[in-house]
Structure formats: C-alpha cells, structure tokens
Amino acid sequence: MLPHIVQQFFPDHQIDTISPYGCGHINTTFKLDLKGFSNSYILQRINTNVFHNPQGIAETHLRLQDSIFRTEQPIEIARLIPAADGRCLHTESNGSVWRMTSFIEGSHTREIVEELWQASEAGNAYGWFAYACRDLEPSSFPEAIKDFHRFSSRIRQLDEAIEQNKAGRLKKAKDIVRFYKEREHQVIQVEELVDSGSIPLRIVHNDTKINNLLFKGNRAAAVIDLDTVGPGILNYDYGDALRTSASTANEDEKDLSRMGFNFDFFRAFTKSYMGQVKDMVTDDERRYFFREPGMMTYIMGIRFLTDYLNGDTYYRTAFEDHNLVRTSTQKKLIESIENKTTEMQQVIDEALEP
Numbered sequence: 001m002l003p004h005i006v007q008q009f010f011p012d013h014q015i016d017t018i019s020p021y022g023c024g025h026i027n028t029t030f031k032l033d034l035k036g037f038s039n040s041y042i043l044q045r046i047n048t049n050v051f052h053n054p055q056g057i058a059e060t061h062l063r064l065q066d067s068i069f070r071t072e073q074p075i076e077i078a079r080l081i082p083a084a085d086g087r088c089l090h091t092e093s094n095g096s097v098w099r100m101t102s103f104i105e106g107s108h109t110r111e112i113v114e115e116l117w118q119a120s121e122a123g124n125a126y127g128w129f130a131y132a133c134r135d136l137e138p139s140s141f142p143e144a145i146k147d148f149h150r151f152s153s154r155i156r157q158l159d160e161a162i163e164q165n166k167a168g169r170l171k172k173a174k175d176i177v178r179f180y181k182e183r184e185h186q187v188i189q190v191e192e193l194v195d196s197g198s199i200p201l202r203i204v205h206n207d208t209k210i211n212n213l214l215f216k217g218n219r220a221a222a223v224i225d226l227d228t229v230g231p232g233i234l235n236y237d238y239g240d241a242l243r244t245s246a247s248t249a250n251e252d253e254k255d256l257s258r259m260g261f262n263f264d265f266f267r268a269f270t271k272s273y274m275g276q277v278k279d280m281v282t283d284d285e286r287r288y289f290f291r292e293p294g295m296m297t298y299i300m301g302i303r304f305l306t307d308y309l310n311g312d313t314y315y316r317t318a319f320e321d322h323n324l325v326r327t328s329t330q331k332k333l334i335e336s337i338e339n340k341t342t343e344m345q346q347v348i349d350e351a352l353e354p
C-alpha cells in the first residue's frame with residue numbers, strides 16, 4: 001500500500017525507508033526517505049472523517065506557500081509536493097487522501113515545554129505567524145472544520161454525548177462532567193463578543209499546540225499542521241498555544257499531580273507573542289486575552305470528554321481511558337489557571353506596552 005502511494009508522487013524513485021512519525025492526533029503521518037536523495041519527506045493520509053474538504057486545505061496551504069512564504073521568511077512552512085499527475089493531493093480508489101510535503105531538515109518536535117527559552121520561542125513563532133497573516137482576507141478562505149472553536153456548538157456536542165451515553169462511560173465520567181458543566185456559562189461570554197463583531201475574524205492557525213511547531217537547535221523554526229488555518233480568532237490561537245506551552249505536563253499525563261500552569265512559561269510566551277502582534281491587536285482583543293488560556297483549555301477538555309463518552313471516534317487513542325486522561329489533565333490545568341487571571345492580565349498589559 002505505502003509503496004504504491006509513494007509511487008504516485010515519485011514514480012522514478014525507490015523508497016529507502018518509510019516509517020510512522022510524530023504524535024499528531026488526527027492524520028496518519030510517515031517520514032519518507034528515498035534512495036539517492038538527501039532530503040526527507042512527510043507523507044500523510046488526511047483524516048477525511050475530520051476534514052471533509054481536503055482540497056480546500058491543500059488550496060489554503062498553496063495560497064500561503066505562494067504568497068507570504070514565496071520568499072524566505074524567519075519562520076518556515078513545509079512545502080506541498082505535487083503528485084506526478086500535477087495534483088496537490090492523491091486520492092486512492094478507496095477514497096483515502098494522501099499528501100506529500102517536504103520534511104523540515106534538522107528539525108525536531110517538542111511534546112512539552114521544559115525550558116523558558118522554548119516557551120519564548122513558541123510565542124515568537126506563533127506570534128510571527130499571526131502577524132504575517134494579518135492582511136489576508138478571512139472571508140476568502142474556507143473554514144476547514146465548521147464551528148471548530150465555537151463554544152456553544154462544542155457544549156451542544158457534549159450535551160448530546162451525555163444524553164446518548166453511546167459507550168456506556170457516563171457513570172465513570174460523572175465527576176468530570178459536573179466540573180465542566182459548572183463552568184459553561186463563563187465561556188459563552190467571549191463568543192458573544194465575537195458574534196457582535198467586537199473581536200475581529202482574522203486568518204489564524206487554529207491549532208497552536210506545541211507539537212505543531214518545529215524546533216531547530218535553540219529556535220522555533222517552522223509552523224506546521226496548516227490544516228486548520230483559516231478564519232478564526234487571534235485570542236483563541238494565543239490561549240490554545242498556552243495550553244501546551246505553559247503547562248507542566250503532557251496532555252496525556254496519567255499522574256495528575258504533575259499537571260499545572262507554569263507562570264514563568266506563560267510570561268515568556270506572552271512577552272514574545274505580544275511583541276510580534278502588538279501593532280495589530282484591537283482594544284477588545286487586548287481586554288480578553290487573559291481569559292483565553294483557561295477557555296481554550298476548557299474547550300479542549302470538553303472535546304476530549306465528548307469523544308470519551310462517544311467511544312473514541314475522533315481522536316487517536318492508545319489505551320481504553322486515553323480520552324478520560326486527557327480531559328482530566330485539562331481539568332487540572334484549568335484549576336491551576338483559575339486563580340491567576342489578575343496577574344495574567346498584568347503580564348499581557350506589560351507585554352503590549354509600546
């Protein structure tokens with residue numbers, strides 16, 4: 001199967017090695033080396049249960065590649081490698097959709113931030129990306145996943161999952177369900193500001209977790225996983241990034257005592273992120289940044305919980321209670337963020353000073 005797919009992109013070359021790569025939750029990713037080539041490639045099977053319009057994703061990638069990234073930039077993206085028939089995706093007769101991109105040479109992924117400079121670099125890279133996209137017109141890009149970060153819709157999905165209890169896991173999750181239900185009124189408020197237009201729609205990344213950056217040496221050198229790039233909210237990108245850039249443990253950590261919010265990492269990330277975006281930030285965006293780390297952790301927490309109750313149909317899981325572990329780490333992180341919001345606002349204000 002894999003050699004056949006590779007042949008669609010490189011009909012005249014032989015595979016040296018091909019093996020599963022990375023820890024993404026959505027697509028299926030392989031690193032490919034060809035005989036006689038020093039460059040490596042990333043081959044991905046796009047998860048079409050999640051992305052219903054893979055062509056739209058590829059077109060967004062191409063638009064970035066041909067505009068902002070046409071010339072050398074401080075932060076890289078991977079290049080789409082067309083198939084031999086000239087298309088940017090290859091579709092098999094069974095409907096599976098495949099994409100080839102350049103491997104960012106000399107790079108590695110981090111699953112967690114361990115040192116201050118890594119948080120600072122993550123803020124710099126995601127902040128730079130947001131600023132670089134500032135002039136792109138949101139209405140001219142497709143939404144990769146409808147209502148992706150829409151709180152009311154995620155809450156509705158959770159309510160349905162609770163009601164249907166498809167996997168029979170509700171009893172086991174009852175305490176955590178209560179935790180999230182008690183907080184749902186808080187998250188709806190920011191959505192109202194977005195709906196009223198006070199917070200602008202922009203082109204943003206929409207999935208700013210730490211392992212969607214590639215590090216080279218002591219720098220965050222590339223932004224990857226562009227599948228969700230499209231219309232969205234700057235505040236959400238900032239908050240979602242802090243969920244993994246300022247947490248003390250991986251979202252898969254079973255020992256909950258290890259999970260918490262690292263305020264030093266938060267400060268380092270915020271300083272560099274705001275340093276990049278401060279010229280474009282509006283007053284309302286500025287006013288609500290402090291709520292986003294908690295809110296985006298909340299939204300991811302309820303998405304993991306929903307998937308747990310539905311029987312693990314969305315995220316890739318490696319063991320029975322994987323999604324329960326994930327929603328539990330997010331709960332712990334929210335608890336650790338909740339009493340820090342005043343100090344967070346101060347750090348944000350300082351970072352945004354001219």
Ligand code: ADP
Nearest residue numbers: 022023024025026027078102103104109211225
């Ligand atoms: P998913 O949508 O499943 O998260 P990603 O596009 O994020 O898929 O890829 C999964 C992982 O593969 C990344 O976290 C990273 O480790 C690695 N990866 C993806 N693209 C590249 C690339 N172009 N160069 C190097 N590593 C990559």
Ligand code: GN1
Nearest residue numbers: 023024025026207209212225228300
């Ligand atoms: C998924 O694709 P990946 O692993 O980078 C998810 C994000 C979640 C994240 C949680 C398209 O990100 O929204 O925050 O898992 N991406 C999609 O780890 O659903």
Ligand code: MG
Nearest residue numbers: 024211212225
């Ligand atoms: Mg990813």
